[in-house]
Amino acid sequence: MQTSSPAEATAAPPLRERSEIPDSFKWNLSHIFPDWDAWQRTYDVLDKKITDYATLEGTLSLGPEKLLAALLLADEIGRLEYLVWYYATLKYDEDQRDNEINARRQQVQILVAKGGQATAWFNPELLRIPLATVQQWMAGNAELAVYRFAIEELYRQQEHVLDAKGEHLLSLATRFSTSPNEAYAALSTADVKHPTVRLSTGADVTVTYGQYRAILATNRNQADRATAFKALHGLFAGTINTYASLYNAVLQRDWFHAQARGYTSTLQAALHGNNIPEEVVTNLIETTKAGTGPLRRYHRLRKKVLGLETYHVYDTTIPLVEFDRKYSYDETLARLPESFAVLGPEYGRYLAEAISGGWIDVYESPGKRSGAYSAPVYSVHPYMLLNHNDTLDAAFTVAHEMGHSMHTVLSHAHQPFVYAGYTIFVAEVPSTLAEALFLQHMLSRATDERERSCLLQHAIDGIVSTFYTQVMFADYELQAHRLVEAGKPVTAEALGDIYFGLLKAYHGEAYDYDDLARVTWARIPHFYSTPYYVYQYATCFASSAQLMKQIVGTSPADREDAIARYLALLKSGGSDHPMAQLKQAGVDLGKPETVRAVVDQLDALVTQLEKEIS
Numbered sequence: 001m002q003t004s005s006p007a008e009a010t011a012a013p014p015l016r017e018r019s020e021i022p023d024s025f026k027w028n029l030s031h032i033f034p035d036w037d038a039w040q041r042t043y044d045v046l047d048k049k050i051t052d053y054a055t056l057e058g059t060l061s062l063g064p065e066k067l068l069a070a071l072l073l074a075d076e077i078g079r080l081e082y083l084v085w086y087y088a089t090l091k092y093d094e095d096q097r098d099n100e101i102n103a104r105r106q107q108v109q110i111l112v113a114k115g116g117q118a119t120a121w122f123n124p125e126l127l128r129i130p131l132a133t134v135q136q137w138m139a140g141n142a143e144l145a146v147y148r149f150a151i152e153e154l155y156r157q158q159e160h161v162l163d164a165k166g167e168h169l170l171s172l173a174t175r176f177s178t179s180p181n182e183a184y185a186a187l188s189t190a191d192v193k194h195p196t197v198r199l200s201t202g203a204d205v206t207v208t209y210g211q212y213r214a215i216l217a218t219n220r221n222q223a224d225r226a227t228a229f230k231a232l233h234g235l236f237a238g239t240i241n242t243y244a245s246l247y248n249a250v251l252q253r254d255w256f257h258a259q260a261r262g263y264t265s266t267l268q269a270a271l272h273g274n275n276i277p278e279e280v281v282t283n284l285i286e287t288t289k290a291g292t293g294p295l296r297r298y299h300r301l302r303k304k305v306l307g308l309e310t311y312h313v314y315d316t317t318i319p320l321v322e323f324d325r326k327y328s329y330d331e332t333l334a335r336l337p338e339s340f341a342v343l344g345p346e347y348g349r350y351l352a353e354a355i356s357g358g359w360i361d362v363y364e365s366p367g368k369r370s371g372a373y374s375a376p377v378y379s380v381h382p383y384m385l386l387n388h389n390d391t392l393d394a395a396f397t398v399a400h401e402m403g404h405s406m407h408t409v410l411s412h413a414h415q416p417f418v419y420a421g422y423t424i425f426v427a428e429v430p431s432t433l434a435e436a437l438f439l440q441h442m443l444s445r446a447t448d449e450r451e452r453s454c455l456l457q458h459a460i461d462g463i464v465s466t467f468y469t470q471v472m473f474a475d476y477e478l479q480a481h482r483l484v485e486a487g488k489p490v491t492a493e494a495l496g497d498i499y500f501g502l503l504k505a506y507h508g509e510a511y512d513y514d515d516l517a518r519v520t521w522a523r524i525p526h527f528y529s530t531p532y533y534v535y536q537y538a539t540c541f542a543s544s545a546q547l548m549k550q551i552v553g554t555s556p557a558d559r560e561d562a563i564a565r566y567l568a569l570l571k572s573g574g575s576d577h578p579m580a581q582l583k584q585a586g587v588d589l590g591k592p593e594t595v596r597a598v599v600d601q602l603d604a605l606v607t608q609l610e611k612e613i614s
C-alpha cells in the first residue's frame with residue numbers, strides 16, 4: 001500500500017539500461033542462489049520432498065511423532081518454496097520482457113500448486129482427530145507444542161466449515177462468485193471508451209484514470225480539473241445501472257456465503273478469519289465520523305490558500321506550495337538511521353545491514369516492474385524493489401518499504417518458520433510508523449518553510465487518503481451490505497444516496513457538492529474485488545498513530561516501555577491473532593481513543609501547516 005498520491009513526477013534520473021546502473025544500486029540475488037544451476041538443484045529437492053509428503057497421508061492418528069514429522073516436512077517444503085519462488089520472481093521483476101525467466105517462474109507456480117495438492121489431505125485428516133487428543137499430545141511434546149496456535153487456529157476456523165456435501169456445493173459456486181468482479185473489470189477497463197477533452201491550453205487529453213489523477217494533482221486551472229472530473233464520472237454515470245447491478249451481485253454473493261456458513265452478517269463472515277470483533281469496524285466508523293473537524297479545517301485552509309471561490313472534490317490534491325527540491329536516493333538512505341534511532345540497537349543493526357548493500361533495487365530500467373515492494377525471502381533477507389525518481393514521494397516510499405523489511409527481518413529472526421509471516425491486519429503498522437518517524441526527522445531538518453509546508457501536506461494527504469477515505473469506503477460497504485441483509489432493493493439511486501450522504505457527512509460545509517459525485521462508488525475496484533478489505537488500511541493507520549503517540553510523546557520511562565512493546569509486536573510475526581498482538585503492543589482497536597489518535601495527529605499537522613503558511 002502506498003500512502004498518497006499522484007503518480008506524476010519529474011523523472012529526475014534518466015532512464016538507463018540495467019547494465020549501465022552501478023551494482024551498488026541493484027539487489028544481489030546471489031544471496032539466494034549463485035546461479036540458475038543451483039536454483040534448479042534446489043527445485044529438484046523441493047519436488048522430491050513434495051512427493052515424500054504425499055506418503056505421510058493416513059499416519060497422523062498414529063501419534064504425536066507422526067504429526068510432528070508431517071509438520072516439520074511441511075515447514076521444510078515451505079522454506080524451499082520461498083527460495084525457489086523468490087529467486088525466479090525477483091529475477092523476472094528485473095526485466096519482465098525476459099520470456100525464459102518467465103517460463104521458470106511459471107514452472108515454480110506449477111510446482112507450488114502440486115505442493116498444495118500433495119498437502120491438501122493434512123487439514124481434514126488432522127481435524128478428524130479430536131482437539132483434546134491433539135492438545136494432550138502437545139502437552140507431552142515440546143517440539144509439537146510450538147505449533148499450538150497454528151493447530152488450534154485450524155480447529156477454530158472449522159466452526160464455519162460445512163460437511164463434505166455442503167463444501168462441495170459451495171465449491172461449485174466458486175466460478176460464478178468471481179464473475180461480478182470480472183464483468184466490472186471488463187466494463188471499466190477492457191470495454192471502456194475513455195473520453196477526450198480539450199483543456200484551457202488547447203491540448204486534447206484522453207481522460208483515463210491515470211490522466212485524471214495527474215490533472216487533479218498538477219493542473220492549476222480549476223476549470224480544467226472540473227472538465228476532467230466531469231469527463232471521468234460522466235463515463236460511469238452513463239452506465240450506472242449496469243454498475244449497480246454488478247455491485248448488487250457482489251452483495252448478494254457475500255450474503256449467500258455468509259448465510260450458507262452460518263454467520264449472522266456479511267461483516268461477521270469477513271472478520272472471522274482474523275478473529276476480529278465487529279465492534280472494531282463499527283468503532284472505527286463512528287469515531288472517525290465524529291472526528292472530521294480537522295479534515296474540514298484542512299480543506300477550508302486549502303480553499304483559502306488556493307484562492308478558490310468554490311471548492312470541489314477535484315480541488316483536493318493540487319499542491320498548496322510549489323517546491324521542486326530533489327531527494328536523491330543516497331540522501332534518503334543516509335537519513336534513515338537517524339530517523340529510526342529511537343527504535344534501538346537491534347533495529348539499528350538490521351537497518352545498517354539493509355543499507356550496506358544487496359537488498360535494494362533502486363532505479364527504473366526498461367522492462368523492470370513498476371511500483372515498490374518488500375519481498376520476505378525467508379532464511380536469506382528481505383529484498384526491496386523501488387523505482388526511485390528523487391521526488392518527496394519516492395523518499396517516503398523508501399522509508400515505508402524499509403519499515404516492512406525491518407518487520408520481516410525481526411519476525412523471521414524471532415519466530416519459528418510456521419509463524420514467520422504476518423497478516424495484512426498488522427502489516428501496514430510498521431511501514432506507516434516508519435513513515436511517521438521519517439517525517440518527524442525531515443521536519444526537524446528542513447530549513448526552508450516551503451519544504452516544511454510540502455512535508456506537512458504530504459503527511460496530511462497520507463492521512464486523508466489512507467485513513468479518512470478508507471474509513472468512508474468501509475462505511476459505504478457496510479451500509480450497502482446491510483441493504484441486502486435487510487432485504488431492501490439495491491439500485492443505482494440507493495447506492496448513490498449512501499455515497500453522497502457519506503461525502504457530505506465527512507466534509508460538511510468545506511465542500512461544494514456536484515451531483516455527479518454520487519456515482520463515485522462505481523469506480524472503486526476494491527468494492528468489487530475484495531469487499532471489507534480497505535478498513536484494514538485504516539486500522540493499521542490508527543494503530544500506528546497510537547503507537548507513535550506512545551513512542552515519542554510521553555515520559556522517558558513510558559517511552560522505553562512503549563518501544564519495547566512495539567519491538568515485541570514486530571518480533572511476534574504471525575504467532576497470535578492480530579488483535580491480541582496489537583493489544584500486547586498497547587493498542588486496543590475496540591476503543592475510540594485509538595482511532596482518535598489519528599484525529600489528534602491530523603489536528604496537530606493542520607495546525608502546524610496553518611502556521612507555516614500564514
Ligand SMILES: [Zn+2]
Nearest residue numbers: 001002428431
Ligand atoms: Zn505497505
